[in-house]
Amino acid sequence: MSPSGKTPLARLAVVTVLAGVGAGLGGMALALLLHVIQHVAYGYSLDAVISSESFLQGVSAAPPARRAAVLVVCGLVAGGGWWALYRFGRPLVSIGKAVRAPGEAMPLPETTVHVLLQICTVALGSPLGREVAPREIAAALTGWLSRQAGLNAEEARILVACGAGAGLAAVYNVPLAGALFVLEVLLGTFSLPALLPAIVTSGIAALVAWIGLGDEVQYPVMPFGISPSLVVWSILAGPLFGVAAYGFKRIATAMTARSPEGWRLVPWNLAVFTGIGLVAMSFPQLLGNGRGPLQLSFANDLSLGLAATLLVLRLAVTLAALRAGAKGGLLTPGMTVGALLATVLGCLWTLAWPDAPLGAFALIGAAAFLSASMNMPLTAIALILEFTRVGQDFLFPLIFAVSGSIAAERLCAITFRAAPQPVAVPSASHP
Structure with missing residues (x-):
C-alpha cells in the first residue's frame, strides 16, 4: 500500500x-x-x-x-x-x-x-x-x-x-x-x-x-408491444403491488425470525419439505425457485384459476420454507409472486379492456413486486430487461408500475412506522 x-x-x-x-x-x-x-x-x-x-x-x-x-x-x-x-x-x-x-x-x-x-x-x-x-x-x-x-x-x-x-x-x-x-x-x-x-x-x-x-436468455418471451390498456393498467396496478410486497416482506421477515434453532432444524425441515413434496404431487409447478411458473406466466400459458391457485400455494410453500429455517434468496420467488398476481389481475382487467396479452401483465407485475419487496427499483427494471430482452418501448409501463409500487411500499412503511428495508432472508447468519 x-x-x-x-x-x-x-x-x-x-x-x-x-x-x-x-x-x-x-x-x-x-x-x-x-x-x-x-x-x-x-x-x-x-x-x-x-x-x-x-x-x-x-x-x-x-x-x-x-x-x-x-x-x-x-x-x-x-x-x-x-x-x-x-x-x-x-x-x-x-x-x-x-x-x-x-x-x-x-x-x-x-x-x-x-x-x-x-x-x-x-x-x-x-x-x-x-x-x-x-x-x-x-x-x-x-x-x-x-x-x-x-x-x-x-x-x-x-x-x-x-x-x-x-x-x-x-x-x-x-x-x-x-x-x-x-x-x-x-x-x-x-x-x-x-x-x-x-x-x-x-x-x-x-x-x-x-x-x-452460454449467452442464454433466461426467459424467452414473444415480442410484446405496449398498448393504451397496458399503460393505464400499469399506472393503476402499481400501488397494489407495492402494498402486496410490503405485506409479503413483513410476513417473510417474521417467519425467518421465528425459524427453529439447533437440532429442531432437522424435524422442522423434514416436515415442511415433506409437505411441499405431497402438494407437488399434484402441482409440480411449485418445485424449485419459481422459474417454471414465471415462464408459464410470460408465455400466456396460465388460466385465471390456475394462476390464482399457484399464487396461493407459492406464497404458502415459500413462507413455510422460511419458517423451517431453510436458506436462499427471494429474487426469483418474488418475481414469481408478482407475475402470478399480475396474471390474476390482468385476466380481470382484460374482461373490460382486452387489447394486451397476459404475458405482458406478468412481466410488469414481476418487476413491480420485486422492486418493492427488495427495495431496488432500478435493479428490478434492469433484471426484467436482461432476463427477457423485451423491447425498449416496454420501459414505459415498467417504469410506471415500479414507481407506483415503490411509492405505495414506502407509504405503507411510514404508515406502520417501519422503515423500508430488504428482506432479511438472503443474509447468512446463525438463526
Missing part, C-alpha cells in the same frame, strides 16, 4: 479483474452443479448438463411419488446440513455485514458449505431462490483477494460489494443488473469509485460464465 493509504492503481485493477473472473467461474460452477443435481434427482436429460428440457418439464414428467421422495431428501439435507454448519462451523458473516464492516471477513470454508447447501436444496425443489449462493461465494472470494492484496478498508468494502453483484451477473447473465445491484442496494452510491469496478466486475463475470452457460 502507498504512503497515502491508497493501493497502487495497477494492483487495484488486477484485484478488480480477478474478482470478476472469480465471480464468473464461481457462478458458472454453481449453476452447472444445480443442473446436474436436478437432472439426477428427477431423472431427466441425463446425457447433458445444459439441455433444452426445462426443470418444470423434468419434474412434471417425473412420477408424483418421485417428487415427494426427492423433497423428503431435500428436508433431510436442509435440516441436517444447516444444523451441522451452525453447530460445528464458525459464525457466518452476511454480505451486508462484510460491506458495512470490512474487518468482518466472511469465513471461506463455512460460507462455501452454506452456499452448497443452498444450491443443493434449490436443485432438489426448495421454493427459495438460488441467487444468494453465487453472490456469497463471490463476495467471500473477493474479500480474501482484497486482504491478500492489502487493500484499504474502503477499497475492500467496494470490491466485496462488486464481487457479490458480479456473482448475480454471472449466474443470470445480467451484467447491468449486477452492477446496479451493487450501487443501488449494497453500496447506496453511484459515485465513480464505485461505478467503475461495479461495471467491470459484473461485465467480466457474465462473460466468463458464458464458457459453461
Whole structure:
C-alpha cells in the first residue's frame, strides 16, 4: 500500500479483474452443479448438463411419488446440513455485514458449505431462490483477494460489494443488473469509485460464465408491444403491488425470525419439505425457485384459476420454507409472486379492456413486486430487461408500475412506522 493509504492503481485493477473472473467461474460452477443435481434427482436429460428440457418439464414428467421422495431428501439435507454448519462451523458473516464492516471477513470454508447447501436444496425443489449462493461465494472470494492484496478498508468494502453483484451477473447473465445491484442496494452510491469496478466486475463475470452457460436468455418471451390498456393498467396496478410486497416482506421477515434453532432444524425441515413434496404431487409447478411458473406466466400459458391457485400455494410453500429455517434468496420467488398476481389481475382487467396479452401483465407485475419487496427499483427494471430482452418501448409501463409500487411500499412503511428495508432472508447468519 502507498504512503497515502491508497493501493497502487495497477494492483487495484488486477484485484478488480480477478474478482470478476472469480465471480464468473464461481457462478458458472454453481449453476452447472444445480443442473446436474436436478437432472439426477428427477431423472431427466441425463446425457447433458445444459439441455433444452426445462426443470418444470423434468419434474412434471417425473412420477408424483418421485417428487415427494426427492423433497423428503431435500428436508433431510436442509435440516441436517444447516444444523451441522451452525453447530460445528464458525459464525457466518452476511454480505451486508462484510460491506458495512470490512474487518468482518466472511469465513471461506463455512460460507462455501452454506452456499452448497443452498444450491443443493434449490436443485432438489426448495421454493427459495438460488441467487444468494453465487453472490456469497463471490463476495467471500473477493474479500480474501482484497486482504491478500492489502487493500484499504474502503477499497475492500467496494470490491466485496462488486464481487457479490458480479456473482448475480454471472449466474443470470445480467451484467447491468449486477452492477446496479451493487450501487443501488449494497453500496447506496453511484459515485465513480464505485461505478467503475461495479461495471467491470459484473461485465467480466457474465462473460466468463458464458464458457459453461452460454449467452442464454433466461426467459424467452414473444415480442410484446405496449398498448393504451397496458399503460393505464400499469399506472393503476402499481400501488397494489407495492402494498402486496410490503405485506409479503413483513410476513417473510417474521417467519425467518421465528425459524427453529439447533437440532429442531432437522424435524422442522423434514416436515415442511415433506409437505411441499405431497402438494407437488399434484402441482409440480411449485418445485424449485419459481422459474417454471414465471415462464408459464410470460408465455400466456396460465388460466385465471390456475394462476390464482399457484399464487396461493407459492406464497404458502415459500413462507413455510422460511419458517423451517431453510436458506436462499427471494429474487426469483418474488418475481414469481408478482407475475402470478399480475396474471390474476390482468385476466380481470382484460374482461373490460382486452387489447394486451397476459404475458405482458406478468412481466410488469414481476418487476413491480420485486422492486418493492427488495427495495431496488432500478435493479428490478434492469433484471426484467436482461432476463427477457423485451423491447425498449416496454420501459414505459415498467417504469410506471415500479414507481407506483415503490411509492405505495414506502407509504405503507411510514404508515406502520417501519422503515423500508430488504428482506432479511438472503443474509447468512446463525438463526
